Amino acid sequence: VHGPTLEAVEGDRVRVYVTNRLPAPTTVHWHGVFLPNGMDGVGGLTQRAIRPGETFKYEWTFRQHGTFMYHSHHDEMTQMALGLMGMIVVHPRRPTPAYRVDRDFVILLSQWFIAPGAARPDPNRMSDFNLLTMNAKAFPGTTPLVCKLGDRVRIRFGNLSAMDHHPIHLHGHHFRTVATDGGRIPLSAQYPETTLLVPTGATRDIEFVADAPGDWPLHCHMTHHLMNQMGHGIPNLIGADAAAIDRRVRPLLPGYMTMGHTGMGDMGEMGMAVPENSIPMVGARGPFDYVTMGGMFTILKVRADLARVPEDGGWYQHPPGTVAEPATPEELARDGIRT
Numbered sequence: 001v002h003g004p005t006l007e008a009v010e011g012d013r014v015r016v017y018v019t020n021r022l023p024a025p026t027t028v029h030w031h032g033v034f035l036p037n038g039m040d041g042v043g044g045l046t047q048r049a050i051r052p053g054e055t056f057k058y059e060w061t062f063r064q065h066g067t068f069m070y071h072s073h074h075d076e077m078t079q080m081a082l083g084l085m086g087m088i089v090v091h092p093r094r095p096t097p098a099y100r101v102d103r104d105f106v107i108l109l110s111q112w113f114i115a116p117g118a119a120r121p122d123p124n125r126m127s128d129f130n131l132l133t134m135n136a137k138a139f140p141g142t143t144p145l146v147c148k149l150g151d152r153v154r155i156r157f158g159n160l161s162a163m164d165h166h167p168i169h170l171h172g173h174h175f176r177t178v179a180t181d182g183g184r185i186p187l188s189a190q191y192p193e194t195t196l197l198v199p200t201g202a203t204r205d206i207e208f209v210a211d212a213p214g215d216w217p218l219h220c221h222m223t224h225h226l227m228n229q230m231g232h233g234i235p236n237l238i239g240a241d242a243a244a245i246d247r248r249v250r251p252l253l254p255g256y257m258t259m260g261h262t263g264m265g266d267m268g269e270m271g272m273a274v275p276e277n278s279i280p281m282v283g284a285r286g287p288f289d290y291v292t293m294g295g296m297f298t299i300l301k302v303r304a305d306l307a308r309v310p311e312d313g314g315w316y317q318h319p320p321g322t323v324a325e326p327a328t329p330e331e332l333a334r335d336g337i338r339t
């Protein structure tokens with residue numbers, strides 16, 4: 001439900017046609033990209049909004065490389081809550097040997113409120129979001145990151161959550177943050193970490209060597225971002241056809257008009273197309289037991305031989321004697337443990 005990742009090379013001149021198929025005006029902002037002010041996509045400030053049915057043209061030359069984002073910049077509260085955002089990857093024109101990696105992943109972090117049983121996000125929510133996603137998927141729907149043992153790996157994070165920053169934690173490895181949407185971080189300023197705060201409205205690139213075989217969680221460390229919805233029933237009118245309601249209410253309240261069904265930016269036409277969505281269950285069956293996490297969680301799968309595992313990596317086959325297991329009475333006695 002996010003837009004596609006746009007990929008380019010530093011120095012490329014790009015032209016993006018944006019057709020507005022919403023029932024409300026919109027614009028697109030190219031977040032972090034150096035471009036002429038009039039291409040910045042800020043509704044009302046640097047251009048007039050793109051009206052429903054219109055096609056606008058944005059054009060610029062990439063003067064930089066790195067990881068950037070794009071998102072609606074008109075009625076952001078509604079349109080970003082509905083997922084109108086995406087990632088931009090710009091490769092250097094003359095990459096240094098250090099730039100080359102074996103895996104280059106892109107993960108856009110976002111958050112939603114979708115009433116249980118509903119299929120569309122509620123943009124009127126200001127807090128208490130109940131779906132936290134990586135590339136618009138909550139675990140177990142997230143895509144695992146499959147790597148070969150020894151691969152040099154880059155993960156590009158972007159965060160366009162409405163109200164939250166996400167401390168992203170990687171198990172079993174350490175990494176360096178090598179770039180932000182402001183540019184490359186000098187080697188002398190990089191340091192090893194296992195958790196990286198990705199603020200909303202920012203990108204962070206991390207790099208590491210996948211040197212530990214196994215199934216390693218990569219997840220937000222805020223526990224409420226590791227779960228999916230709880231059972232609240234909140235009315236949500238976004239995307240609803242309110243014409244029949246309006247007709248019946250007007251004899252009682254002359255001029256009555258249902259608000260909020262196309263967003264709060266303006267009164268649009270009825271029948272707004274909204275992202276398809278569904279609410280996944282909390283957790284999933286793992287190779288040993290139930291994995292009690294949802295939300296902003298995926299798995300780095302490091303494998304010695306990719307030819308011998310399924311495309312999604314399957315489950316890690318642990319060498320004998322390397323898995324936590326119940327202690328035997330003999331072991332407890334040997335080590336003097338009283339339980």
Ligand SMILES: [Cu+2]
Pocket residue numbers: 132164165166167220221222225296
């Ligand atoms: Cu989080």
